[in-house]
Amino acid sequence: MSISTREWQLVRRPHGEPVAEDFRLVSAERPDPADGEVVVQTIAMSVDPYMRGRMSAAKSYAASWELGETMQGGAVGQVVASRSDAVPEGALVLHGLGWRDVAVVPAKHVSVVEPLPGLPLSLYLGVLGMPGLTAYAGLFRLADFREGDAVFVSGAAGAVGSLVGQFARLRGASRVVGSAGTPEKVRWLREELGFSAAFDYHDGKVADLLTAAAPDGIDVFFDNVGGEHLEAAIGAFRTYGRAALCGSISGYNATTAPPGPRNLGFIVGKQLTLRGFIVGSHADLRPEFVGAVSGWLQDGSLVARETVVDGLDSAVDAFRALLSGGNTGKMVVRLAPDPS
């Protein structure tokens, strides 16, 4: 016996921007679940910027994907067959074997999740999942956010950035400034998410735009973009400014290393702290994070927007769109109707 699946594989390492030919969608036969395994029908899978790094052969914090192997990533689904007492058929689960319509996975590698009445299950891939914890850990632990701080977040309309700005507002920031890549995103940040100011980084030099948006300077910077944004933030920092460096999507498709900020001397003079981090090192914050975010979701004070792409066939397109800013909020690929 076996289970027919459809799965996305990496067949060539992208050079610069990933193209369709770097991937293939294959039909595969997976063996029936062994003892302790479950079969999960994917409801939604995640595409995330960090996956670009896994497509590269360069050493990074996440191991490179092998060519010809099925890719992986966050996914939520429903157990359709179980050989585990701990995770029965029908359970809703979160696991790490995305990029496929059906996953056969050890029960110990899945987390059973509660349905979210009135909310999509895919929130476990975003505000209640890895991106949410990334925003929470970066803002509150790495950047040591304190009430009254002025906060700047780059990539502010993305899955992580849109939460960082809202978390800062909800915890008493004096000012929340975001940058994004389209007028629609900028409007959304200002009008729906309650940012104090936002700008489209295409409209000028980031340093000038930031100075106009935060004329008194900033205390905290949460960076998803890198490059010019980091240089602008270093220039805008007040004394004792703190940056949580989460990623640098502006450079993920770069084929040559861009030069770093020219104003690093300010790090000494302004007594700044720059800290890079990976969410996996901060799992101890999860209970605190889930408590805070669940409360904000329930009382409606937090907006958790998704950009939903339909169908496994579109997953690579969704990933490519993500790298060029085609999402507002969390980008997810929906593979099956949401039962919740």
Place this chain on the structure above:
Amino acid sequence: MSISTREWQLVRRPHGEPVAEDFRLVSAERPDPADGEVVVQTIAMSVDPYMRGRMSAAKSYAASWELGETMQGGAVGQVVASRSDAVPEGALVLHGLGWRDVAVVPAKHVSVVEPLPGLPLSLYLGVLGMPGLTAYAGLFRLADFREGDAVFVSGAAGAVGSLVGQFARLRGASRVVGSAGTPEKVRWLREELGFSAAFDYHDGKVADLLTAAAPDGIDVFFDNVGGEHLEAAIGAFRTYGRAALCGSISGYNATTAPPGPRNLGFIVGKQLTLRGFIVGSHADLRPEFVGAVSGWLQDGSLVARETVVDGLDSAVDAFRALLSGGNTGKMVVRLAPDPS
């Protein structure tokens, strides 16, 4: 009545490397001490890299010096006239009005210091003073040094760097690596100061030299130099590496901003922390610092070397030599015989 003094003034803001014409040595008449003031005969004055910043009009953490005003800086001397009960004639004092042979200064702005039997009083300008506290705060607070760490220090033969490396060794570093600018300095670091390895940064790419000197990578970087050294350290860091950024003497005479490191992406991937600092913000560590360093000096486990230049007339030359690495250990200018 008045007191005749000789004083160094800044008369032109240096463009690039300071030249003799940027300064003048003047004879001045200072009024006799007012109530609460003391007259101090300078025994030794300090020249320090941070003074290059004060010569510039650019905003920095230390205010710019005015043109035509006498420069300032650390100095030790003996009180030759006093109108303060707290600081009697004959007292040895540390104060901030260097660059002159005689200073008239409020008693509340001087610190009375103990003679150092068998040691020069100028150690209060180095190992027991601002450079010493800089090394101590940077290594133990900012870089959060822990026993077993592998440490790399740039400008390792300088006043601060030579102490950083020794502090790390004395507190149980697994490896201490230093960079310097001459073969003599490198030999001194290895043979006299107990560095595990040292290299001359003229001998190749800093990244390659560092890899050879610390093949297993580093945990802590203390940076006095900036530029290529910082990029090399970021490349050599292990996970959770920590940098204390103290200065960037390589760029102090630069007339255009050099590009930053091209490998900042490692800050995220390796979860690094980079912290700039200014010693003035860490004065609370002084009692702990003095206790530790006094002990090491007394038991002979710490080498506190000075490069001594004689005479006020040579002070500008000493400062210019400092910026091009003409010192080993602390650069001081001796103006009068040391009574201790």
